[in-house]
Amino acid sequence: MKYSPFFTSNTSVSIVMLKVLLALVPGIIVYVWAFGSGILVNLIIGSVVALLAEASVLQIRRRPVLPFLLDGSALVTAWLLALALPPLAPWWLIVVGIIFAIVIAKHLYGGLGQNPFNPAMIGYAVLLISFPAVMTLWPAPLSLTAAKLSFLDQWQYIFSRTLPIGVGMDAMSSATPLDYLKTQLTMSHSMEQIWQAPFFGHWAGKGGEMVAAAYLLGGLYLVQQKIISWHIPTAFLGTLALMAGLFHFINPGHFAPPTLHLFAGASMLCAFFIATDPVSGPTTPNGKLIFAAGIAVLTWLIRTYGGYPDGVAFAVLLMNICVPLIDAKTQPRVFGHNS
Amino acid sequence: MNILAKIFNASNGVHPPEHKLESTSLPIQKVAVPERLVLPLRQHIGNMPKVLVKVGDSVLKGQLLAEANGTVSAAVHAPTSGTVVAIDEQVIPHPSGLPDMCITLRPDGQERWVAHDAMDYRSMDRVELLRRLRQSGIVGLGGATFPTHLKLSPKGTHPVVTLVLNGAECEPFITCDDLLMRERAEEIVLGAQIIQSLLGAVECFIGIEDNKPEAAAAMKAACEKSGFAAEVGIVPTLYPSGDARQLIRLLTGKEVPADGRSTDIGIQCFNVATAQSVYRFFAHGETAVSRIVTITGNVARPGNYEALLGTSVDDLLKAAGGDLPNTDGYIMGGPMMGFTLPSSAVPMTKAMNCVIASTPGLFPPPAMEMPCIRCAACADVCPVSLQPQELYWFSKSNNLEKALEYNLQDCIECGCCTYVCPSHIPLVQYYRYAKSESIAQERAQTAADQARVRNDNRLARIEREKQERAQRNALRTAKADTGGDADKQAAIQAAMERAKAQKEGVTPQNTENLSPAVQAEIAGIDALRGDMTSTAPTTETNS
Numbered sequence: 001m002k003y004s005p006f007f008t009s010n011t012s013v014s015i016v017m018l019k020v021l022l023a024l025v026p027g028i029i030v031y032v033w034a035f036g037s038g039i040l041v042n043l044i045i046g047s048v049v050a051l052l053a054e055a056s057v058l059q060i061r062r063r064p065v066l067p068f069l070l071d072g073s074a075l076v077t078a079w080l081l082a083l084a085l086p087p088l089a090p091w092w093l094i095v096v097g098i099i100f101a102i103v104i105a106k107h108l109y110g111g112l113g114q115n116p117f118n119p120a121m122i123g124y125a126v127l128l129i130s131f132p133a134v135m136t137l138w139p140a141p142l143s144l145t146a147a148k149l150s151f152l153d154q155w156q157y158i159f160s161r162t163l164p165i166g167v168g169m170d171a172m173s174s175a176t177p178l179d180y181l182k183t184q185l186t187m188s189h190s191m192e193q194i195w196q197a198p199f200f201g202h203w204a205g206k207g208g209e210m211v212a213a214a215y216l217l218g219g220l221y222l223v224q225q226k227i228i229s230w231h232i233p234t235a236f237l238g239t240l241a242l243m244a245g246l247f248h249f250i251n252p253g254h255f256a257p258p259t260l261h262l263f264a265g266a267s268m269l270c271a272f273f274i275a276t277d278p279v280s281g282p283t284t285p286n287g288k289l290i291f292a293a294g295i296a297v298l299t300w301l302i303r304t305y306g307g308y309p310d311g312v313a314f315a316v317l318l319m320n321i322c323v324p325l326i327d328a329k330t331q332p333r334v335f336g337h338n339s
Numbered sequence: 340m341n342i343l344a345k346i347f348n349a350s351n352g353v354h355p356p357e358h359k360l361e362s363t364s365l366p367i368q369k370v371a372v373p374e375r376l377v378l379p380l381r382q383h384i385g386n387m388p389k390v391l392v393k394v395g396d397s398v399l400k401g402q403l404l405a406e407a408n409g410t411v412s413a414a415v416h417a418p419t420s421g422t423v424v425a426i427d428e429q430v431i432p433h434p435s436g437l438p439d440m441c442i443t444l445r446p447d448g449q450e451r452w453v454a455h456d457a458m459d460y461r462s463m464d465r466v467e468l469l470r471r472l473r474q475s476g477i478v479g480l481g482g483a484t485f486p487t488h489l490k491l492s493p494k495g496t497h498p499v500v501t502l503v504l505n506g507a508e509c510e511p512f513i514t515c516d517d518l519l520m521r522e523r524a525e526e527i528v529l530g531a532q533i534i535q536s537l538l539g540a541v542e543c544f545i546g547i548e549d550n551k552p553e554a555a556a557a558m559k560a561a562c563e564k565s566g567f568a569a570e571v572g573i574v575p576t577l578y579p580s581g582d583a584r585q586l587i588r589l590l591t592g593k594e595v596p597a598d599g600r601s602t603d604i605g606i607q608c609f610n611v612a613t614a615q616s617v618y619r620f621f622a623h624g625e626t627a628v629s630r631i632v633t634i635t636g637n638v639a640r641p642g643n644y645e646a647l648l649g650t651s652v653d654d655l656l657k658a659a660g661g662d663l664p665n666t667d668g669y670i671m672g673g674p675m676m677g678f679t680l681p682s683s684a685v686p687m688t689k690a691m692n693c694v695i696a697s698t699p700g701l702f703p704p705p706a707m708e709m710p711c712i713r714c715a716a717c718a719d720v721c722p723v724s725l726q727p728q729e730l731y732w733f734s735k736s737n738n739l740e741k742a743l744e745y746n747l748q749d750c751i752e753c754g755c756c757t758y759v760c761p762s763h764i765p766l767v768q769y770y771r772y773a774k775s776e777s778i779a780q781e782r783a784q785t786a787a788d789q790a791r792v793r794n795d796n797r798l799a800r801i802e803r804e805k806q807e808r809a810q811r812n813a814l815r816t817a818k819a820d821t822g823g824d825a826d827k828q829a830a831i832q833a834a835m836e837r838a839k840a841q842k843e844g845v846t847p848q849n850t851e852n853l854s855p856a857v858q859a860e861i862a863g864i865d866a867l868r869g870d871m872t873s874t875a876p877t878t879e880t881n882s
């Protein structure tokens with residue numbers, strides 16, 4: 001009660017982060033419905049490890065632990081990484097990823113607000129490079145698997161890699177649509193043939209496309225709540241669709257249709273939850289457009305020509321490097337100044 | 340007759356809780372003449388006026404107590420008849436809490452007016468008219484307190500074509516302009532007509548936020564009644580639409596250049612209360628003796644009170660039924676740009692548009708400051724399109740050069756950024772600090788320059804004295820050796836030549852002729868400082 005402004009709006013970092021978590025819930029529900037409850041195990045492990053890691057580092061850095069734990073940023077990182085990993089991956093995968101994200105990518109750079117790279121994507125990239133085999137082993141949608149694993153079965157599989165008698169992992173897993181498409185195209189199968197594979201749904205992978213649609217829904221909620229601005233999702237999805245559409249139009253037998261790019265992989269998650277991370281992204285409106293368009297182009301390139309199944313993580317990290325430059329070059333015109 | 344003006348693109352801003360209803364249920368109340376009036380000499384931007392009375396003098400209501408001193412200055416008048424009991428330093432309503440010169444008056448309760456007459460501004464000589472206005476004590480009543488006579492005789496190269504009347508009153512809690520427009524719209528409109536004619540302007544826009552429909556209706560009716568072709572512009576309720584530059588953009592679509600004044604684009608802006616004072620001055624010869632102030636917050640009878648200038652805040656609070664339990668301080672102005680009063684004993688000045696009795700409930704202590712998460716919520720609301728998060732970063736790391744490069748000096752300290760920041764960073768404070776720091780640095784730079792000049796002068800003087808000594812010695816030797824041999828003569832000649840040459844070599848070092856440059860620099864810095872204070876909360880901004 002000393003200096004103006006004497007009051008402020010009722011907002012806080014915790015509220016912002018809570019709304020982000022809330023916006024992820026529809027996606028998680030659909031995820032469980034489509035692929036089983038394994039993702040929940042990942043989310044739980046991720047959350048616990050993230051909070052423990054955050055608390056320990058804060059303690060070591062002699063920062064107030066509780067307020068920073070409650071800001072919710074560690075949980076957001078944990079959820080984003082958990083959602084990006086294969087749901088039946090061994091338990092240590094997410095543990096390693098989270099510790100890397102929180103301790104190295106976030107706190108070594110100074111903690112909340114200081115990290116130049118998206119922590120969840122750093123965690124993801126490290127895991128993808130170090131453990132490519134487990135990182136590309138995805139479960140098939142439930143509707144396609146003969147054997148259904150109970151929650152306990154999945155829990156057990158994640159922790160001890162043992163399955164109920166008579167169930168093999170190959171019955172449970174499948175390639176992801178983006179991955180499958182790429183390998184099939186190299187074997188010079190036609191797009192129509194490829195599209196016949198059972199795990200393709202309406203626009204992208206069965207199940208996956210529904211999860212993506214739920215992320216879209218949650219993302220729109222964030223835009224409506226003004227937690228994120230429209231710039232990044234619009235520029236990312238727009239550029240990705242444009243790029244994919246253009247190439248698909250030129251050579252439909254060789255390039256995946258835009259709908260697949262939009263609804264497969266981590267596109268929707270990236271558009272509304274990953275690329276929109278405020279800390280590691282640009283702040284100016286034009287900067288956001290450029291940043292998101294850059295991620296889309298890189299994502300498409302990596303998906304189409306790169307060695308990895310999805311390009312989102314690397315695309316985001318590469319664009320993170322450009323943020324200071326983008327911000328500096330896109331300063332808006334100040335009131336009363338000539339351009 | 341008067342058309343509803345088109346409103347240009349709403350700019351950025353915030354919409355805090357309005358808290359206007361509390362103080363608009365009662366009509367304007369008159370506050371009784373108090374037992375003591377304290378009149379700060381400096382109630383305006385500019386020079387301290389010259390005191391014309393001494394302790395013990397009896398004065399009449401409206402009598403000139405201190406006359407405007409220099410161009411940028413305003414006069415002070417006796418708000419009522421009585422006796423001058425003191426001329427000394429008293430605590431004034433200023434954020435610094437420092438005392439300043441005041442005239443203290445003991446009213447005699449008679450309210451005897453000095454002779455005052457209506458003036459016909461149409462037939463009056465312009466020079467004489469401005470001279471009278473200069474001694475009228477009328478200043479901008481929106482909080483900026485810039486002397487009105489100066490705004491009526493702008494020096495710019497552009498003719499003023501547009502008059503903008505500011506009735507936006509965008510700050511929460513404040514309603515004095517709202518009530519004034521509801522109750523005295525005709526006087527405002529007549530004042531606007533006088534101002535428009537004095538400026539030679541051809542059009543007038545009246546900007547009112549859409550949360551004041553009664554005021555807008557009253558103003559429209561008054562315009563129609565007096566046949567004044569003003570356009571009433573209903574602007575969206577979005578703080579800080581009452582900032583002069585913001586309002587001008589909303590109403591005319593034009594932007595005042597950042598390094599200029601509105602008159603550079605042919606526009607002059609006046610607060611509605613100022614227009615009313617101008618009317619009272621010409622129609623009744625009344626000088627600035629009273630004003631309307633909103634007393635609100637934690638008081639028994641929040642409302643608008645018309646009081647004599649110099650009435651203490653304590654007396655105003657009493658008139659409003661006194662403050663209720665839990666009051667923990669008093670804010671002058673609105674909650675977005677106001678400041679905490681050093682004490683409730685301070686007098687009401689021309690700048691005082693509102694006093695809020697605050698409680699921890701109304702204005703809770705700020706939450707813990709967290710690191711900036713670069714969410715750009717601040718940038719989204721900044722009315723000047725700055726990047727507050729970058730300015731914060733540069734201010735915090737004391738990188739003033741960068742802060743200025745990112746246009747720190749364009750910040751109007753409106754507080755929108757602080758209002759929305761989820762990390763509860765008191766951003767404006769950082770900017771205020773950085774601004775004062777950069778002024779201090781410039782001052783230090785000037786001081787260093789001056790010191791260097793002084794030192795150069797000193798060295799030059801020492802050198803000159805050395806030369807003179809050498810010459811004197813040479814002369815002495817020459818005298819002693821009158822008629823000596825040619826060798827010696829030559830040596831003396833050489834010594835004198837050397838001394839002369841040296842002296843010539845030194846003279847240009849005498850840096851006296853540098854001082855105009857330094858003076859120019861000082862003038863430049865002073866101008867900058869003036870600019871800064873004028874873009875700071877003191878501009879004709881809110882309300």
Ligand code: SF4
Binds near residue numbers: 712713727760766
């Ligand atoms: S609103 Fe606060 S946290 Fe967000 S960018 Fe601005 S200063 Fe940083």
Ligand code: SF4
Binds near residue numbers: 720750755
């Ligand atoms: S205080 Fe300054 S930086 Fe903050 S919103 Fe107002 S003008 Fe912009």
